[in-house]
Amino acid sequence: MHEARPAPSRPHPLAPPAWLLGGLRPGSAPVPWAAVLRAGVALAVPLAVGIAAGEPEYGALASMGALSGVIGDTADAYRMRVFNIAVPQLFGAVGVTLGTLVYGHGWLAVTALTLIALVSGMISSIGTVASVSGLLLLLNAVVGAGLAMPEPWWTAPLLLTAGGLFVLLLSLLGWPLRGRGPERSAVAGTYRALAALLEAAGGAGYDDRRHATTAALNHAYDLVLARRARVHGRSPALVRLLAQLNVVIPLVEAAPAVHQRGRPLPPELPAAVRALADAVEEGRTGTPEPLLLPDPATPAERALDGALRHAAAIVHEPDPDPYNVDDRLGRPAALRIRLRRAVRGVMLSGDSWRYGLRLALCIGLAQSLVSLVEVERSYWVALTVTFVLKPDFGSVFSRAVMRAVGTALGLVLAAGVLAEVPRGWWDVPVLAVLAALIPAFSAKGYAFQTAAITPVILLLSDLLNHQGFDLIRPRLLDSLIGCAITLVAGYLLWPESWRTRIGLRLADAVDDAARYVEQSFRTGVDGDPEALRAARVARIQARRRIYRDMSAVRSEFQRALTEPPPTGPRAAAWWPLVVAVERVVDATTAARVRVNFGAAEPGAAEVAELAGRLRALAVAVREGTPAPVPGPGPDQAPDPDDGVLGPLRQEVAGACAIAVAKL
DSSP: OOOOOOOOOOSSTTTTTTHHHHSOOOOOOOOOOOHHHHHHHHHHHHHHHHHHHHHHHHHHHHHHHHHHHHHHOOOSHHHIIIIIHHHHHHHHHHHHHHHHHHTTTTHHHHHHHHHHHHHHHHHTSSOHHHHHHHHHHHHHHHHHHOOOSSSTTTTHHHHHHHHHHHHHHTTTTTTTOOTHHHHHHHHHHHHHHHHHHHHEEETTHHHHHHHHHHHHHHHHHHHHHHHHHHEEEEEHHHHHHHHHHHHHHHHHHHHHHTTTSSSSSOOOOHHHHHHHHHHHHHTTOSOOOOOOOOOOOSSSEEEEEEEHHHHHHTTTSOOOGGGOOSSSSSOHHHHHHHHHHHHHHHHHHHHHHHHOOOOOOOOHHHHHHHHHHTTTTTTHHHHHHHHHHHHSSOHHHHHHHHHHHHHHHHHHHHHHHHHOOSSSTTTTHHHOOOOOOOOHTTTTOHHHHHHHHHHHHHHHHHHHHHHGGGGHHHHHHHHHHHHHHHHHHIIIIIIHHSSSOOHHHHHHHHHHHHHHHHHTTTOOOOOOHHHHHHHHHHHHEEEEHHHHHHHHHHHHHHHHHSSOOOOOHHHHHHHHHHHHHHHHHHHHHHHOOOTTTTTTOOHHHHHHHHHHHHHHHHHHHHOOOOOOOSOOTTTTTOGGGGGGGGHHHHHHHHHHHHHHHHH
């Protein structure tokens, strides 16, 4: 079943382009109601305390720190919340301190902010927490260099950090009651996603369910392994969660094989998986109820039946052996080792240096402009550059346009607030409502997030500078200037940002698929139990890696679809090949499962021939040369004489046929 190609369509000559409409279309993510409540409380309480103490400016600074904490409050696991919120707050405190020290010093401030931007951009390539940390480092430095902060110098960093840590405190209130709740819910969510996948097996909705299952499995492993890195061998409950997560792997591997049968599974099988999800979430142990499953008839059905019965036994086992639980993806290295690797990677990475230089150039231009030209509220120009020029957060071009649109929408709301709401205690309930909109709107898209953040920042800025409605026009002008600087100096002047490289990324994915085919049917370990077990673990790890990588490729292409020409149309043109490569990986997994449960092992020459065709396809995509001859198409009925690799051969032929049409 081929997935519909998300090609852009313009039904009317005057209709907006698809990439713009896509950015303005609200996302389907659910509203995080707990985060909504935390945001309202976290920003309103510091301001209320400041007003009660007769220091509303101090309350506004603490609420600004809480705002940065709300932006970073995205993790599920409590331990990850500590890192996601506390670590960026430390970088933010350093940033505002450095900005305060160069406030009013003209070109010294320009030089300092440019160097801070270089560091901020480079460390953003390390990971999510580092990216938010780099953002707050530069963001607070710009604020410190552009606003007069209260004396002594340590007041502003102290208040900003206190506001961020207040968000952290609110987010950790449930830890004593449900310390392992997020991890357990993530593992249970994987079982539920798998149940939905099995329900879709043999039908048209299988591909979407597979993507959801991959995302759920990635999320669960990220949470469980991140925690196990600290408590390995000392937490029976965590060992049990990891064992329950590991037994999902054989079930996920069996799904492509049963999907290839072309007919739905009996409803008892997905229902049994959902019952296991309930047992995981409720922490039930003891003797499980007997599974009443239909008798399996094919190798794929036997694989699913055996994996399901094994999962039922492990899910209800109270004390799994901690030394017999593999991490599948490998246990994370020690923190100091990961830090050393991160620093070395940043210093030696061309991408890190390029992004750091792009950000430094834009910040330097923004600060130079406002130093030479009289611009009201000039620090907003650099703030806009800081928010927009984040390629790890999405398309820079689209973010610039979405920020301009979101700012305009936010200013409409801010104008009403600043014009009609009297300053004083009325600011507290108004800020609580506006702050609560930030997590709710952030789930819908960047333009909506900007529209929610803009009135909050303007209200807090007014408490510091008392300019009222006069803030509106300069805010819009500065935002437009910042977007223009980002588009010219951070986008158009760097060809790699607007010349598509998605073909190279897709070629790498095809090469990975070829290696996965070879590893799935690697021989030479017959008769050696330890070698067989090691080969199986290596196959599982390879399968998880390639599914995770394909998920990243899909996300990268979906991001490219939001770019203007030529990137967006080229991504849409190559999208069917992305789907075809995913189907090749699925067919490889299905073939391996059938071999494990009785089908004949394919010959080494046949495996090498298919892997060679995939590598030739990768070369064709990478270099633009003619693609391999497709051979039998994917819609042709399977030939019984093709053996266990027949469906895989068809999927490889389908991928080659798509490439022939594109090259």
